[in-house]
Amino acid sequence: MQAGTPAEVHSAKGAALLIVDDEPNVARSVARSLRARPFDIHTAHNGDDALEIMGHTTIDLVLCDSRMPGMDGPTLLREIGQQWPGVMRILFTGFDDNAQTIKAINEGRIFRYISKPWDEQILLEAIDQALAFQSLERDRARLLQLTHEQNEALHHANATLESRVEQRTAELSAATAQLSVANKALKQSYVTATELFSSLLSQRLPPSRKTNEAVIRLVREFCARKKYAEKFTDDLVMAAALYNVGKLTWTDPLIALPPETMSFEQRQRYREYPVTGERLLLPLEIAQDAAHMIRHHQERWDGTGFPDALAGDAIPLGSRILKLAVDLVEIRMGMVASRKVPLEELLDSLPEYAGRLYDPVLAEDFVQMVREREKIARRANESVTTHTTDSVRPDMVIARNLLAQDGMLLLREGTVITPRLIAKLQGFEENEGVRYTLHVLNPSLKPEVSDDAPE
Known part of the structure; x- marks a missing residue:
């Protein structure tokens, strides 16, 4: 996969999203939240309409309300998961919908749930992460299939092979390299899933x-x-x-x-x-x-x-x-x-x-x-000082991870402060009504690291 953030990768592909909510105003509101991205947006107002759209349209990700008349959100996502297992699934849920959320996790195998009313930035990040996870899974399947095909080719070559030993060795080496790439992609998928579940816990606690x-x-x-x-x-x-x-x-x-x-x-x-x-x-x-x-x-x-x-x-x-x-x-x-x-x-x-x-x-x-x-x-x-966003200065280095109120990681340890980062943090403070305390290294201990801004 090409280097770049999940947003860059998937925006370029123009992923197809299906928004399912029995309230048209809510569906339109979600669509407006995504207007800055070149997504192909589809909407449905009940489970039957959603399944009909899924039957004739290629959909990458479904965002579904938890409580709907007739077929509820977890039931719809379970049906989609059974018929289209590669489609990513995100559930919108009310604060007190614990039973619905557990049902969606167990039966609908959702990628993530987002509480209403949603934060637009969190929604966009969740979509980017879901599409990035989907891309990794597709790459893994493609690489495993490629490895299988190469192994089949090697088996066929082995029947005739004394004169092709050199070619067989080269092909085997290539297959091993591909399998290594697939395993790395799979491990990254596991890490992503763990981080998302841990983030889900932090938002509730x-x-x-x-x-x-x-x-x-x-x-x-x-x-x-x-x-x-x-x-x-x-x-x-x-x-x-x-x-x-x-x-x-x-x-x-x-x-x-x-x-x-x-x-x-x-x-x-x-x-x-x-x-x-x-x-x-x-x-x-x-x-x-x-x-x-x-x-x-x-x-x-x-x-x-x-x-x-x-x-x-x-x-x-x-x-x-x-x-x-x-x-x-x-x-x-x-x-x-x-x-x-x-x-x-x-x-x-x-x-x-x-x-x-x-x-x-x-x-x-x-x-x-x-x-x-x-x-x-x-x-x-002894080499760390504390600062606010008003006193911190560009080129200072973060000594400890900085977390938001909901547990989301804002800055990693080792991040070099820039004017853009300071402005972003001050914007977060204004929106959340909080003040951050930043732990900063003594300038003499500043490492050679790059900017790691929160997206």
Whole structure:
């Protein structure tokens, strides 16, 4: 695929979009949001009309309302997924449509849902990401087909082949290269899907409960420290990104409640979230191993955990690591008890629970890793200053990721500030009614990096 952003790639192709909403004004409003892009827009006001359009028109992406008379959105998207599996599917849903959203994820296999009223920028980004994901899947299928055809050609050549050994070797090398490209494209698709699901979680959870990014960093660093296999690391990172997906079925007050203050009924609901998370992810083939880790990440080494009361080595290795990371982050944030526990106090007390809550060997290595990273962070903080968008200056370098209120990544660590970026951030502040704090490197430590602006 040619270099460029998803928007550049797919705008050039003029992708065909179908907007389905029983309210014509809403369908027109969505179409207006897309007017700056050269999309081929089609509209339908019910499920039957949408299926009729799909039957005689090539559609790349469907944006569908959740609640419609007759055939609802999840049912329509499930039907489209069965008949046209390559078509990307995005659901518009109300804030309280949890049941509809879960149905769409399980049955309609949607790429993403967007809450009404939608943010135009988020809508455009979701469409670009969906079309980019679709392009990767199409490229992967094409490359796999090409590899299959080349293998068939090699098999045919092998029957006649002593005089063509050189040609056979060259063709085999080409096929291997193509397969490598296909595997890279497939892995990127998995990464994209994980990031989107994690972003979905962050948009639902309140700021005090956005734990996924911190948990991901801990498990990724621990896997690198222990030199675990790449496949295991990828699965564990996916589990860290999605471990609390089961909480999407909760009400907002329950999400904000520490377990120690819950009623008996609420605690029973709390104990179900690992199983709910596994059930939501099992239909996704790429997430099966991560789903298994999520199911058991609240098990305890002594067998007193949930949901299955596993003990010792019977608990999957990924689940044991994930529990250490989740507990460290959630206890520090006051999500387990009503008091936020300082990191140093937590690290001092954690070994006391080794052999009861945690794998004793993993717990010792984990505490040592966190202490070492804190020492590094303290040294780094000595070279970091904080700024607002009014005080930051061009050529300064971002020292930590900058996130928006909804958890969306605005600036990556290492980004060089430009006047254009400052103007964009100030525009975001005005629209969201917030003030950002930017952590900036000492000028003497500025690396040679390029502008990484939020689109």
